[in-house]
Amino acid sequence: MSGTMEQETPFDGGGPVIVAIDGPAGSGKSTLARRLAAHFGLGLLDTGLLYRAVAKKLLDAGIDPADEDAATAAAERLAPADLDPACLRGEATGNGASVVAAMPAVRTALLPVQRRLGAEGRGSVVVGRDIGTAIFPDTPCKFFITASIEARARRRHKELLNRGETPIYARVLDELKARDRRDEARSVAPMRVAEDAVVVDTSELDIDQAFGTIRSLMDERLRMSA
DSSP states (O other): OBOOOOSOOTTTTSSOEEEEEEOOTTSSHHHHHHHHHHHHTOEEEETHHHHHHHHHHHHHTTOOTTOHHHHHHHHHTOOGGGGOGGGSOSHHHHHHHHHHTTOHHHHHHHHHHHHHHHTSTTEEEEEESSIIIIISTTOSEEEEEEOOHHHHHHHHHHHHHHTTOOOOHHHHHHHHHHHHHHHHHOSSSOOOOOTTOEEEEOTTOOHHHHHHHHHHHHHHHHHHHO
């Protein structure tokens, strides 16, 4: 978890601020969360890293991510050193994370970890797929960042190209569709829009436009909740 101090929030002195940022893969939620955390002087917790770390442990050991017992054991043994974003990139790790994230036992093991990390210090911008519905359902600051599947696939394809990989667009599109299906259909804490969340569609927005939109909405939410 990380963050920098750029701006005082209206909640200073009133307990930790939790900003829930949910949405599907490729929607831009992680990039927006980083900028929001810096702007508001909050920490950043990308909960997807926890599930990626579990998946990577399994893949590195040659274990199928669908092995729930092994995945749960890996979740219970996670250490801070396992959460280095630079070591958790790649489509295989991302797809494995989507598999283990659907396992009730894994989610149960990681729930207290997420709540503890998110509430440290002045609070955090917390990114995931069930933050506003399951992890921090009581926070007044909830956003669901989305985009069309085609826009998300184009972004992910470009991101992989920039990393020096050679992705096939059609495969990226199919993998995103499969991840969406797993995230929406899982039995525990499926990805859905919280009733009191603000939905922001970034399909036609660049990162600066999307950040400006979210920042303005965030300012309004903080004023209303102060």
